[in-house]
Amino acid sequence: MASPLRIIARLDVKNEHVIKGIHLEGLRKVGDPNELALRYYEQGVDEIVFMDAVASLYDRNNLFHIIEQACRNVFVPIAIGGGLRTLEDVSRALGAGADKVVINTGAVRNIGLVEQIAAKFGSQCLIGSIEAKRAGSGWTAYIDNGREPSGHDVLDWARQLENAGVGEILVTSIDQEGTGRGFDVALARALEEATSRPIIVSGGYAGAKDVSRLLAETHPSAIAVAGALHYGRTDVARIRGEVEACMAGSMA
Amino acid sequence: MTAMRVGVIDYGVGNLRSVANAVLEIGAEPCISSDAAELSGCQRLILPGVGAFGEGMRALRATGLDHLVRDAAGSGTPLLGICLGMQILVESSTEFGEWDGLAILPGQVEKLEDPQAQGTQRLPNVGWLPLSRPAGSNSLDELFAGIEVDARFYFIHSFAVAGNSASAVATAHYGNREFAAVIARENVIGTQFHPEKSGPAGLRLLRNFLS
Numbered sequence: 001m002a003s004p005l006r007i008i009a010r011l012d013v014k015n016e017h018v019i020k021g022i023h024l025e026g027l028r029k030v031g032d033p034n035e036l037a038l039r040y041y042e043q044g045v046d047e048i049v050f051m052d053a054v055a056s057l058y059d060r061n062n063l064f065h066i067i068e069q070a071c072r073n074v075f076v077p078i079a080i081g082g083g084l085r086t087l088e089d090v091s092r093a094l095g096a097g098a099d100k101v102v103i104n105t106g107a108v109r110n111i112g113l114v115e116q117i118a119a120k121f122g123s124q125c126l127i128g129s130i131e132a133k134r135a136g137s138g139w140t141a142y143i144d145n146g147r148e149p150s151g152h153d154v155l156d157w158a159r160q161l162e163n164a165g166v167g168e169i170l171v172t173s174i175d176q177e178g179t180g181r182g183f184d185v186a187l188a189r190a191l192e193e194a195t196s197r198p199i200i201v202s203g204g205y206a207g208a209k210d211v212s213r214l215l216a217e218t219h220p221s222a223i224a225v226a227g228a229l230h231y232g233r234t235d236v237a238r239i240r241g242e243v244e245a246c247m248a249g250s251m252a
Numbered sequence: 253m254t255a256m257r258v259g260v261i262d263y264g265v266g267n268l269r270s271v272a273n274a275v276l277e278i279g280a281e282p283c284i285s286s287d288a289a290e291l292s293g294c295q296r297l298i299l300p301g302v303g304a305f306g307e308g309m310r311a312l313r314a315t316g317l318d319h320l321v322r323d324a325a326g327s328g329t330p331l332l333g334i335c336l337g338m339q340i341l342v343e344s345s346t347e348f349g350e351w352d353g354l355a356i357l358p359g360q361v362e363k364l365e366d367p368q369a370q371g372t373q374r375l376p377n378v379g380w381l382p383l384s385r386p387a388g389s390n391s392l393d394e395l396f397a398g399i400e401v402d403a404r405f406y407f408i409h410s411f412a413v414a415g416n417s418a419s420a421v422a423t424a425h426y427g428n429r430e431f432a433a434v435i436a437r438e439n440v441i442g443t444q445f446h447p448e449k450s451g452p453a454g455l456r457l458l459r460n461f462l463s
Contacts, residue, residue, distance in 0.1 A: 003377070003379045003426065003427075004379060006380065072273050073277070075455055076406065123410075124378075198376070198378045221379060222379075
């Protein structure tokens with residue numbers, strides 16, 4: 001029996017607003033982070049990921065107070081990412097109430113950080129984030145919210161993250177992100193073969209056909225949805241219905 | 253009426269804030285503490301915990317709070333262990349070595365492996381699973397009062413108490429592998445899932461624990 005696919009609401013936050021772009025660029029304000037988090041919780045979401053789009057960790061308007069508020073009325077797992085560079089940053093994030101941290105740039109700059117976090121807080125609180133852009137027949141991993149190539153091949157990098165101790169891998173397709181043109185299924189499938197960690201697939205969801213195309217070829221642990229929820233084009237219950245229809249179909 | 257005081261045992265391991273927020277949400281007063289005297293004054297105790305078994309036991313012993321947990325279990329104070337806090341209640345674990353647990357409840361912690369899965373199964377098990385719970389057990393019926401039979405709870409773990417342990421009163425499946433989702437005996441309960449992160453069903457379970 002396959003485990004049910006998790007539905008994660010992804011909130012990219014800049015200066016206290018949830019924002020949304022296309023290919024991680026051209027950001028527009030779409031709502032208040034705490035209001036949206038509560039709305040998705042009430043809709044039955046499985047998990048919420050807050051990503052600081054500008055890594056403004058040491059600004060006055062950092063994500064920590066948003067997390068502190070969210071944890072008071074949202075009783076599903078909460079992950080936080082963006083700008084976490086040191087063990088102390090991670091400690092503050094978990095202290096604010098986050099259950100998990102999401103690391104990308106911090107890991108690329110220092111893979112030892114991943115090992116330290118896993119050793120100190122456990123792999124269960126650590127999501128390795130990969131921003132992937134198609135390059136020839138493969139994908140290149142990016143950092144700084146899709147702005148800079150890291151120099152790593154995505155699949156090689158995923159294996160390194162796994163070996164260093166991440167508990168889950170969040171992969172965002174920069175090519176698909178914000179387009180509503182469906183997930184990069186080939187990317188999800190390649191990552192599934194490359195690693196043995198649960199995979200969270202992010203970028204491109206627009207509707208039922210995207211879920212069925214993804215689940216026809218791979219078995220990710222979760223999908224992350226942003227724009228389709230933020231713009232009110234769907235809600236969590238409807239996505240859940242799409243997922244359950246696919247899973248029932250694959251078992252028949 | 254004063255709110256019930258719920259001690260959240262702080263031994264340096266775990267998502268204490270999440271547990272405390274859930275306790276507040278259901279109208280009780282959380283007391284996060286590593287002070288045995290303060291904790292003994294609470295009407296309920298929660299033993300949280302994430303991470304590796306050996307580290308958790310070492311931390312619990314280093315703080316001396318293992319005695320508090322044993323005393324609470326022996327004296328009838330309702331005690332709830334969550335995730336690693338549940339695993340620590342049983343006899344032993346094979347996570348990165350051989351470790352003794354508190355042996356308050358019978359059971360062994362084992363790696364969550366499904367030999368039939370052949371590579372399709374990933375660890376940790378992260379996700380929301382329904383439980384199998386036989387009807388008729390009084391303590392379990394009380395703990396799950398008002399919770400739908402097919403309600404799902406949030407799990408994140410790579411090791412688990414074996415599903416055939418004498419203390420297992422509800423189980424869940426990861427692939428074909430059955431493991432203990434809830435262990436219980438008298439005043440001591442352990443949940444492998446995180447009730448504080450399992451939405452309305454989890455909050456209801458916590459409320460039932462307090463009543």
